[in-house]
Amino acid sequence: MKNVYLRGLFGLGLTALTAGNACALITIDSVPVGHAGNAADPTTGYGAVEYDYGIGKYEVTLDQYTAFLNAVAKTDTYGLYNEDMSSFPNITGISRSGASGTYSYSVNGSGNRPVTFVSWYDSARFVNWLHNGQPTGLQAVGTTESGAYTLNGNTELITRNAGWKYSLPSEDEWYKAAYHQPLSLGGDSDNYWLYPTRSNMPPYSTNNVGGSTIYSSGQQDAADVGSSRWVSGFYGTFDQAGNVWEWNDATIGSDRGLRGGAWDFIVDKMRSSDRCNLAPASEGNVIGFRVAINASELFCSPHQAKAIATLVGNGVDAATMLDSGCGYTNTPGVRIIGGGGSGATATANMANGSVTGLIMTRAGSGYTNAPKIYIESPPFVPTVGIAVSRVNVTQRVRVNHNYVLESSFDLVGWTPTGPAFKADSEEITTEFVVNQAGQFFRLREVP
Ligand SMILES: [Ca+2]
Ligand SMILES: [Ca+2]
Numbered sequence: 001m002k003n004v005y006l007r008g009l010f011g012l013g014l015t016a017l018t019a020g021n022a023c024a025l026i027t028i029d030s031v032p033v034g035h036a037g038n039a040a041d042p043t044t045g046y047g048a049v050e051y052d053y054g055i056g057k058y059e060v061t062l063d064q065y066t067a068f069l070n071a072v073a074k075t076d077t078y079g080l081y082n083e084d085m086s087s088f089p090n091i092t093g094i095s096r097s098g099a100s101g102t103y104s105y106s107v108n109g110s111g112n113r114p115v116t117f118v119s120w121y122d123s124a125r126f127v128n129w130l131h132n133g134q135p136t137g138l139q140a141v142g143t144t145e146s147g148a149y150t151l152n153g154n155t156e157l158i159t160r161n162a163g164w165k166y167s168l169p170s171e172d173e174w175y176k177a178a179y180h181q182p183l184s185l186g187g188d189s190d191n192y193w194l195y196p197t198r199s200n201m202p203p204y205s206t207n208n209v210g211g212s213t214i215y216s217s218g219q220q221d222a223a224d225v226g227s228s229r230w231v232s233g234f235y236g237t238f239d240q241a242g243n244v245w246e247w248n249d250a251t252i253g254s255d256r257g258l259r260g261g262a263w264d265f266i267v268d269k270m271r272s273s274d275r276c277n278l279a280p281a282s283e284g285n286v287i288g289f290r291v292a293i294n295a296s297e298l299f300c301s302p303h304q305a306k307a308i309a310t311l312v313g314n315g316v317d318a319a320t321m322l323d324s325g326c327g328y329t330n331t332p333g334v335r336i337i338g339g340g341g342s343g344a345t346a347t348a349n350m351a352n353g354s355v356t357g358l359i360m361t362r363a364g365s366g367y368t369n370a371p372k373i374y375i376e377s378p379p380f381v382p383t384v385g386i387a388v389s390r391v392n393v394t395q396r397v398r399v400n401h402n403y404v405l406e407s408s409f410d411l412v413g414w415t416p417t418g419p420a421f422k423a424d425s426e427e428i429t430t431e432f433v434v435n436q437a438g439q440f441f442r443l444r445e446v447p
């Protein structure tokens with residue numbers, strides 16, 4: 001690999017955390033990669049993946065990386081920002097203002113271009129941040145330092161943790177998404193193409209001088225991801241051919257893997273046979289990445305999100321997610337009920353079909369115990385959760401006749417809930433104490 005502009009990492013002092021506003025969450029457009037258990041490319045030995053997974057439809061963009069920086073790089077402990085992001089010719093994409101502790105970041109020009117000047121470690125921290133639900137805070141365990149990768153500075157060859165939700169693609173995951181297409185579904189005779197463009201022919205037009213305006217060394221910069229001049233692969237990814245090189249999870253000596261070529265490289269770098277590697281701290285104007293998504297995140301069974309409330313004094317202080325749910329297409333409504341008080345309100349944050357957190361908008365007052373939080377269900381899933389423990393039923397009976405209140409779980413065996421009583425008026429109200437789901441009640445006349 002040649003002509004890569006490299007720059008050493010730089011460190012910044014740690015300062016006190018400054019509380020920030022919650023940032024809007026980003027969405028990663030992804031495509032599912034099925035045909036699990038496919039064989040490897042017989043020519044190269046890559047591309048076999050035993051499981052279903054998802055992969056980013058596009059390279060990670062300047063907009064997405066800027067949201068990441070604003071969430072976790074007010075103090076940039078691990079150098080997620082590189083000053084060349086704002087100043088390097090052809091790339092100028094993200095500028096930084098403020099001082100360490102209060103840094104803020106903004107996009108210059110189109111935010112739909114791929115981010116560059118990201119090391120393997122920066123990329124790993126980005127996927128950790130996605131794994132952790134896009135939190136805001138210092139670069140620490142729970143934000144950038146744990147998740148798909150357990151990071152410890154920028155010096156080690158780190159492997160992916162079991163239980164990852166978002167990750168860098170393994171080399172096989174990246175390769176399959178780029179080059180695989182089963183013969184039975186229109187693919188090449190050995191199920192793999194030579195280029196990520198569903199073709200064995202170099203992806204340039206003979207109409208262009210020097211081979212192509214896309215892939216020749218004459219191109220001056222990276223293009224918007226998914227722009228029409230970049231053809232998609234079989235699974236629906238864009239720009240695995242060119243635009244920017246993409247980090248993958250492969251360990252090659254003391255280096256990490258890259259594939260796909262970039263805007264300033266010749267066309268052969270896009271071939272399935274072309275494997276590349278660099279030291280993981282490398283950063284350059286032609287290097288970016290895309291993310292892999294675990295099938296558990298991609299192919300969820302839609303269900304309702306759950307959260308619990310905690311009180312401080314007599315107000316609702318916080319809502320903690322127990323289950324992020326899945327299958328949401330719109331941000332669900334949130335209701336806070338019971339607990340003896342009133343007035344507490346919250347809103348949901350949603351990303352990638354799940355509820356990533358609740359923000360308390362009013363604490364309310366008068367709460368004596370933690371109220372119930374009901375988050376609306378995703379489409380086609382019934383919303384459940386009205387916690388009823390007592391039902392009062394008023395009915396007409398015969399005065400001076402005796403009755404007993406009975407309960408049953410199967411409508412066959414009935415058990416008295418208390419002693420028989422004599423009706424003293426034609427209309428009585430009886431309280432049914434419900435202590436288990438699926439319970440039936442009846443009022444029966446007895447001698
Ligand atoms: Ca960096
Ligand atoms: Ca082939």
Ligand SMILES: [Ca+2]
Pocket residue numbers: 059239240241242243244245246260261
């Ligand atoms: Ca690319």
